[in-house]
Amino acid sequence: MGQTGTEKRTFSPYIKFSRDEWRNLRKATPLTLTEAELETLHGLNEQVSLTEVEEIYLPLTRLLNLYVGATQSLYRATHEFLGDTGEKVPYIIGIAGSVAVGKSTTARIIQALLSRWPNHPKVDLVTTDGFLYPNRELERRGIMHRKGFPESYDTRKLIHFLADVKSGKPEVIAPVYSHLTYDIVASEQIVVRQPDIVILEGVNVLQTSRSTNGAKPMNVFVSDFFDFSIYVDAQEALIRQWYIERFQKLRETAFRDKLSYFHRYASLTVEEANQTALRIWEEINAKNLRENILPTKQRADLILQKGDHHMVEQVYLRKI
Template structure:
């Protein structure tokens, strides 16, 4: 559906791929094919054309938003008579497993780092705030890994609060996809960035509101801008299974991989497992927790069956 046929009262304004691409203006292309080869995730066919058509206009928009927000922060400090340090601009990126969140986050980080004023841009994923497997197993939550209740929400909120307050050297737990668990005694340190990108399945999730009106902070309360990567359920399902197949031939081959056993069984059996993981865990999480947060995003990037973004929705101010 083109932008002209959208209801005027919709909270978002919709753009076709071509309409969005025209908003690039003179934003320079600062990535090349070798950069993309390092940034793209497994089974995500992002191209230079995708960067030019989608991510350069987005980079331009974010440049304007960051500048305007920093002016607002400065005005607030003037009003309060405070001399606090800089307040980082935080971007949240959400969406289903296998939809391309990680690629989007890495490409955006690379583009934002290459702005003329070369801001300091950091990237964290909420995977680091999952409870360790030992805790999930004890609580019977291993099959709900990635669901809202599998995260240490107080730790994530404390991390974001410290970042937003401009605290130097804020640390977060380190997660390993190889061992599928938190790495004990290792941390990732974020040191006063200008921009922080936070990527994760449920970053736009809202808790149930209390009847007594007491404050219940959301993760997204700390975001200055939020992005949701969207696609049809059928396509995400196909991408998930295809990625599982690729992982069997790559990462799962490592004997230290948590999923090494899947590389040793017949393909038909492995694909049956992938289908069960999708239907019992990832599809349920998508339907119950992730997809309902889509309308809350400031920007929705909608992908077609070929993994390319076909439509952009930008929230009206």
């Protein structure tokens, strides 16, 4: 039909799907996760159901399987043209989003599902937490209160890690972060050995480089190494609520461990914990979300828009 004078066309780089529209794209993709397996994957205050896996994550992993397969075919064609076998180069998926939005759960579910596909059974998951500067370095720089902000990460080290992975290096080392001690664990490391897929999860993985503390800005971004990127989104009021709920659960569990960096919060009353969590959210996490994380949403290839109870309500897929 023609466009009337009062009609106004809107253009978007994304195709928007309702939950019902998206779940229909599952086709015949089998459910390969059990209830018991799913229980080990969700976060502290998230109860992701098998229905959510079936309706949201199975279509997503079907799409990713098609993308990975196409990339593998292109890789084989290129090396057939060059007349060599070359090094195996992993497909890299970046997952971004706010603290407490559930991106870690999303990453673990995607990892579990993708590893069931026969053409890419080896899927490694790495978080950018391991690339935070150690606490002593953050304290030396006077930015301990900005932990999680872009300047608190050793971005050059992260980029070198991704460059080595993407170049097909046989073994690449990633550092390990402890949420219990709130610091890098010097005695531990993750060894990435040419997997089929690497998932990199972190709040700032879609961030573009900027100069901080007078440092020379970088010309290479973390996202330059991604083959596909996902942003896990929700209204800020919901994320704030999830953050406070998670803080309360941690007060009752991990914070009670005397080795916990936040052990001092274990003795707070429910009301005191609410006030403390809200203050931390407003002073640190909300500020980081508004200034650094949310502005990167439109750089993602796919956006998962969550509503109540961490249920995805809409999906946005970037047009090719």
